[in-house]
Amino acid sequence: TMYNMERGYLQRKIYSPTMGASLKSIFLKHTKMFVDSTVVDMEEVKRAVTIRQFDDSVTRKIFGYRTVQEYYRMGSSSQRLLDIKRPFLCLSALDDPIAVEWCIPRDEITENPFGLLATTSRGGHLGWFQGFFSQDRWCTKPLEEFCLAMFKADTRPISKSPEYLKYN
Known part of the structure; x- marks a missing residue:
């Protein structure tokens, strides 16, 4: 489904950025939890726009996946x-x-x-x-x-x- 999120115009221009912004907003409300983190780079998180970018900068790292694609494959x-x-x-x-x-x-x-x-x-x-x-x-x-x-x-x-x- 992530492939589809980057495929269609609405998915690429509306759904993915909207959901990415929502995830980033929720995450940034809890930055205190990651102040001393060596796993998450806060500047990289702030630059994330799409779901894939957020997952690459946060989710896959927290769960120990080497790449965002590995996270998507193993999470399916x-x-x-x-x-x-x-x-x-x-x-x-x-x-x-x-x-x-x-x-x-x-x-x-x-x-x-x-x-x-x-x-x-x-x-x-x-x-x-x-x-x-x-x-x-x-x-x-x-x-x-x-x-x-x-x-x-x-x-x-x-x-x-x-x-x-x-x-x-």
């Missing part, structure tokens, strides 16, 4: 979808301007017998609003129903042991 869930051994639901809007349709890892989701992909024609990136002026999102209801059905179908005894919490 798509490379782990085939290893999931519990039912999971992926919900995606086909009009999402950031996580565009061709970015959906369809093969990985459908190859996993536990995977379920649900797409909607509209919904945007953080959308699925119930109406044009509504702040309520309709997607919470089917997501809640999916989670409740999974909890109901899980007949294993409840345990707090670490073994129970394993993903495999």
